[in-house]
Amino acid sequence: MPPVPPSDPSHLTRRRALALGGGALLGAAAGVSGFALPAQARTDSSLARAFEIAADAHGVPRDLLVAVGHAETRLTQHDGPSQARGYGIMHLVSNPQHRTLAEAASLTGRAPGKLRTDPAANIDGAAAVLRAYADDAGFSRAARADLGAWYPVVARYSGAANGYVARFYADGVYESLWTGASASGVILDPQPVEPDRGAVLTTRSDVGVLTADYPPALWAAAHSSNYTVSNRPSSYPINYVVIHMMQGTYAGSISWFQNPSSNVSAHYCIRSSDGQVTQMVRHKDYAWHAGNSTYNRQSIGIEHEGYFDQASWYTEAMYRSSAALTRHVCDMYGIPKTRSRIIGHNQASSTPCPGQIWDWTRYMNYVTGDGGGEVVWSTIVDNGSAGFSAGPSWETSSYSSQRYGDNYHFNTPEPVSDAAWFSATLPEAGTHRVEVWYPANSGYNDRTPYVVATSSGNQTVQVNQRTGGGAWRSVGTFSMTAGAKQVVGVSRWTSGGGYVIADAVRISRLA
Structure with a gap:
């Protein structure tokens, strides 16, 4: 019998891990949501304490809350905004179609400015939103104790209108639960949780067909208001590849490019953990990514998951996958594999992107095939x-x-x-x-x-x-x-x- 299994392993028998806090409650009273750490107390241990108190206050599993933060920002505070207009460790978002920042403000009574910049308030606000979504889903106390049951709630927290992208996001959170994490003084032990993926439906139209532009890529179209339909290379030559860092997550950026209010897109997005590639704009059309119309018309834009100041996102898998894509594009259009043609966003417009951590020597060696040595x-x-x-x-x-x-x-x-x-x-x-x-x-x-x-x-x-x-x-x-x-x-x-x-x-x- 040929091994063509269902794409979801939920048919397997696994134990579901239960978690309600992962540590002492440290005096937090149940139902209290007004906890905030003073700015001078933002030490590693206080961040771990903030997760415990917020989880207890809102009845959200502490480990789930940490996993969301790790998937979003690697537990690093970003006063923001991200590309999708998100803020803080938990990436509370404020854009026309995704408003978790406003929801957190309404649920906790805190000012949006506090939620954006204070780590403990940001964590507590995210816990309040997650609990509200769980209540909307009719979760019982037992369901709230089941980490796997939270999968559709996590998918909703992503804000993605596309079910396929929502699963991208939720899978990233559950990957953190499976593998564990340690960052900023917060420890998440590995847990083999079985996510309830069946509650998040996707359709064939969520993904679309693979394209001839780059067959290994998945396809999820950007919103038609976020790029210009063209007929390249007849209308404009394709002379450049432009490298970007997302200032956000893979799923979040895909969702943002599908948001009609974003007015931005890229041809490709690449995931940090394994180098997965999703194409969002056809080569014949030009994406709005460079902040410069001349470069937009003549380039292919590639976005990479992560933040400028966090080295943990810059993985070997992402470098290798991106270099293979760039090499393919250069070969397809006769673009010289040089730094004058493979450029950073900062060379096209005034921006720090892709940041100082981006290793151009390593990347160009991979693109040209010289990265391994003899x-x-x-x-x-x-x-x-x-x-x-x-x-x-x-x-x-x-x-x-x-x-x-x-x-x-x-x-x-x-x-x-x-x-x-x-x-x-x-x-x-x-x-x-x-x-x-x-x-x-x-x-x-x-x-x-x-x-x-x-x-x-x-x-x-x-x-x-x-x-x-x-x-x-x-x-x-x-x-x-x-x-x-x-x-x-x-x-x-x-x-x-x-x-x-x-x-x-x-x-x-x-x-």
């Missing part, structure tokens, strides 16, 4: 070779013609330590490039964790196995020690939906 040794480990090992729960299939070799292994996502491992004998210590091969299918996992054994410990890179299959795909370069060892594992521990696939890896020592 290969001095390489080995391929297939799932049928002696270097592969997997437990009895892993099955094999030859269903997809995109497979490497005779077949590939597959398994269901579960919060268990049951990885399939690719082992090799590395002759020398040094920098190694890891590439993976897998067949792609819409029923496969969109966040498959590849665990790489580096000299400083295991590192995990998430790969969307629904696209980009049937070819070698780099997941990064890593420092590794010499010797015989397990080098790359495919983990089952993911909040993504669909089968995880273990097919083949290529490990190359670089000069």
Whole structure:
């Protein structure tokens, strides 16, 4: 039987984690929503305390509240505004179609200015909004204690009119619950929560068809009032690629570009965690992204998830995915792969975007293919070779013609330590490039964790196995020690939906 599973793993039997606070209540009385920390007390420990008190005051699971903050801002205060006009750790939003800031002000009695700039007030305001949404959904006390049941409430908090984008957002929050987080003195322990995704409906029209512009990309159209219909390159030559940072999240930016009041768009958005690409404007049309009409007419705009001042968003997966897209665009239109043609937003108009953290040397090396150095040794480990090992729960299939070799292994996502491992004998210590091969299918996992054994410990890179299959795909370069060892594992521990696939890896020592 070919492995084409449902895209949602909710059919699996998993325990649902319960949480109502994650710590002492620290004297907060139930029902009290007026807590605010003074500005001079904004230490790491006070931020953790603010989450506990707000969660208790509004009957919202503390861990869910932290996960929302981590997915939005990595628990970092942003007085704002973000691209979507959002503020603070919890990204309370004020735009014509998404008004969580105003809702929080009404529910808590606080001034919008306080909610924008005071971290504890911002957290408490978000908790009040989430609780109001739960009440609207008819949640009982038992439902409020079930982290998985909050999935549709979290999707609503995103403000996305498009169901597919709302699920993008909610999946990001639940990814934080699954993997855990530690930031700004706030600790979120990993929890294998089963989200109630079935309560958030999507349709085929939410996604649309893939485009010939860049086949690996998903498609979610920007609102027609946010870009100019054209016939490029006949009407205008395409001479540039413009790099942006979103000052916000992947789902939030997609939703903002679909908001008719935003008057802004980009051709592509790229997710930080795994490099997933969503196209929003066709190449033939020009997006409104550069703040300069000349560059808008002659460029492709690429937005990257994250904030200028937070290095945690600038992942290897995002750099690699973006560089592959830029290389494709340059090859398609004959654009020279130089810094005079691949530019930052700041080179087109007055803005700090994409910020000082953006590593142009690294990025351009990936675009030109010079980022890895010369290969001095390489080995391929297939799932049928002696270097592969997997437990009895892993099955094999030859269903997809995109497979490497005779077949590939597959398994269901579960919060268990049951990885399939690719082992090799590395002759020398040094920098190694890891590439993976897998067949792609819409029923496969969109966040498959590849665990790489580096000299400083295991590192995990998430790969969307629904696209980009049937070819070698780099997941990064890593420092590794010499010797015989397990080098790359495919983990089952993911909040993504669909089968995880273990097919083949290529490990190359670089000069």
